[in-house]
Amino acid sequence: MTVLVPTLVSSVLLLFGTGLHPLPWLTWLAPLPVLRLAPRVGARVACCAAGLAWLLGQSRMWPYFLGALDMPLPAAVAVILGQALVFALLTCAYRRLLVNGRPLAAAAAVPAGWVALEYVVSLALPHGAWLSLAYTQADVLPVLQTASLTGPWGITFLVMGLPAALAAATTPQVQGRDRGGRGRIGGGRVLVVAAVVMALSLGYGTWRLSQPHPVATARVALLDTDRPDDTADLATTAGRRLLDRYVMRIRALPRSTSTVVLPEKTFAADERTLPVLTGPLRRLAVEHRQDIVVGLVLDRAGTSSNAALGFRAQGGEPVLYLKHHLIPGAEEELRPGGGLTFVSPGHGLIICKDLDFPALVRDYRGHGAAVLLAPAWDFTEDGRLHSRMAVARGVENGLAVARTARAGRLTVSDPYGRVLAEQVTGHDDFTTVTAALPAPAGATVYDRFGDWFAWLCMLLLAAVTIGRRRFPRAGGQVTRNDDPRANEAVVTGETRYSLSPRRGGGGRRWASGMRARGQNP
Template sequence: MKIWKAIAATTLSAALFHFGTGLHPIGWLTWLAPLPVLLLAPRVDAGTAPIAGFFAWAVGQVAMWPYFLDVVEMPLPVVAASQLGTALIFGLTVAAFRALLLRGRPLSAATVVPAAWVVTEYAVSLALPHGAWWSLAYTQADVLPVLQTASATGVWGITFLLMAVPSAIAVVLRPGLIRSRAGGPGPSPTPHVRGVIARSAGGEASGARPRADGVRVAAVFGAVVLLALGYGGWRLRTAPAPRGEKVALISTDHPNDVIALDSPQGRDLVNRYASRIERLASDGARVVVLPEKTFLADDDTLPTLTRPLARIARTHRVDVVAGLVRSRGDALYNVALDFPASGGEPVEYTKHHLIPGLEDDLRPGKDLAFAPDTQWGLIICKDLDYPDLVRSYRAAGATALYAPAWDFGDDGWLHSRIAVVRGVENGLAIARVPRAGQVTVSDPSGRIVAEAATTDAEFVTVTTALPAPAAATLYTRLGDWFAWLCIVVLTLTLGAPLLRPRRAGQAARPKRI
């Protein structure tokens, strides 16, 4: 019978992970996904628990394999290592939860799951060339009270909450196990043995300790969740007033490719964009932003783009930001050019973080760039997957970021919400305009001020007042402090048995020969 319970719990967790994560997550399911296997863990043997955890995560993430292999074009060994490696870590985390719970350490058991997963996400963000792209936190990007936690802890605090709630519930609902005097778990004692244990412990009733432990765990983790939600409500008590400057984002998926400026299609696309930019500027737009890698240009063909856009910028007093691939010498760069309203020379920003495989022919940049006479920073697509880069912009005085981008269609929602979360982390307004994705403008609290899908029309335009920045956040000042705190907590939780001094008079166990 236990094998069928294990299969049922694993299947249910896998289904919840499937629908609660990925490119289109159902956010409330994410909170429940680990619960079935965590409830199972103390009810099965030490070998079954990690296997259930492994398959719950591995099967729940199967739908992501085609995206990684076919869309992002990651090598199969990398996909297999990352997907199966994280499944292994989740399985070991379930095993650690079980072991701590059966050893009479319920608070540690409830803590080890969220701490371990935060450490895993943080390690992956440092080890793989994709930044903090992979995190459960983005599933809550539309849940504003929860999302505010990112302004204090980054995505790591949201991940902690998501794993802490099911972990605490599983502890509270655990079977009524009693720790033996030797400290090891065993089968449920008979009533006679329970009475002996209770009397030897000073008369403690057989169910008193589990109940007390459950109350303590519920109180601690309930307080953590209430604190996070209270903080979120406090941050959302008022909406930031718009600055008044109007920003316009304009994109087309036709064509959805890089177009050389010296081709008829390239010159036609310049004219189509220019006429729309001029119309938007005449209607009061202060900034107009185009997508990433719209054009391909070298020093000879670049004037085909710079002449009309610079004229519009100067004549209408509007900053125009355009994304293009620029050839310089024997190197190619993914850049965003800001044509300033003042009529000066364009400001160039070069993308820092290139997509492995898809952008191996490009060279990265390393400098920040601002529109002249403003606090508006320029950034490109994948750069928003890197919290440190956005923190650097805020530390340098940025109040808003303009982000030309290029998505892959089905991942448009996720990429747009990653950008939203970066804004919440640092108190910034984000205006992001992709091809094949979601055009979005968000305020520093993560509210979507304006949004449209690029598939809605041949040319999609989003126009709105630019949201005002918020005060500098704790995350901007302290960075990934919460991830490091989880590293310390995880180390102490798993290492406590090794650090605990032997009780006086406790005989050492004989070694097996």
């Protein structure tokens, strides 16, 4: 029961604190039970408990990976088992550092290691920062502001670091007493550092949210109908009828609307049928003085792309953006694009999954974007999570994001992560959201310096895991034992003596050390 109860508690907290619909406050507690358990059991037991807790905690993701995403079974296994393995290894590293008398290093190793995992995965896999724990806090605005300094990596560090610090500070192994029998050694220092980090983060978030930010008078409208629930080919009667419906809906919008965004892959067109789309929308954009953005599958010279066309209020040829990051498996027949596209000064075009990649959004900000207009298409059940990933990208770079998702949500957010307007899609009739577009925010630290915090975490992880072990300064001897009873130690000044009943003589070493000080054991 000593092992099973913490394992099951952590798994339940992970089950509801992560995933598609996380409860933010549970995420902060999830690692705590297994980390508290780790120094009380052997290394192998601690490793297995942590790995099992993660596997059970991610059990609700299997239907999403294999069903909605149609992810191959080996890929889904690699994602979930890989995370479980890393969590288990970090727990073992935490345990080793803790029993060696390094509670602060132990508390830092867990969040630094998890940030390193998320960052490497974001670079190595075709999903970007999609798996980050940072999105669990997307609705906790004071915490979310940390992203403007560190990107998503700083939020992950806080979420994993606080439970690691609490576990290290409350472990008996770091609660020894000094020579006079006074006070706790180690645990208090860990708590102070954790409290300072959290206070600085929350203080900065509160301050940033309190800054005055003027709202522009321009308004954006997001339109969607999920019927038909597939891409409408403009060569067919159904496709042209859907275009007519969208044109009528746009005409009915208030004239104060300056920008209209339709969903991803709304239409399918080739070089022959493309004028069927461009003619009416170009005339409508000029007539109503509105920028209009529409997503489509565009076939040119036998090559298909996931595209967004932007029709400018002042007329002229529409601008074209091709989706950079295609969904593995679902979009293998499409050609990825490159480069940045602006429909008007400060208004950049981006498509759905491209918002999962912080570097691309940062590139837009570096080229003068103040707003990102994003046609999108979700998988219904992940609509909330994917919308909050877009919100986080806006906070990282000081951008407003207007995202129109089929089978998801229509969301307009400001540079501080505040959702200004939102509606769930999936209805037969049109779903419409309108909101005032926020004025541009100032440049952020993350926009200027990129993933500096992720690199810092990797350096920190290397320092605490392969750094030189601290030996006693007064020539004392430190004994270690993987038996949990061997870890109950007395910290006396410069020397840490084991009370282990194993390895023949732990008690004798303790007694001899006390006699050397002229004390009666």
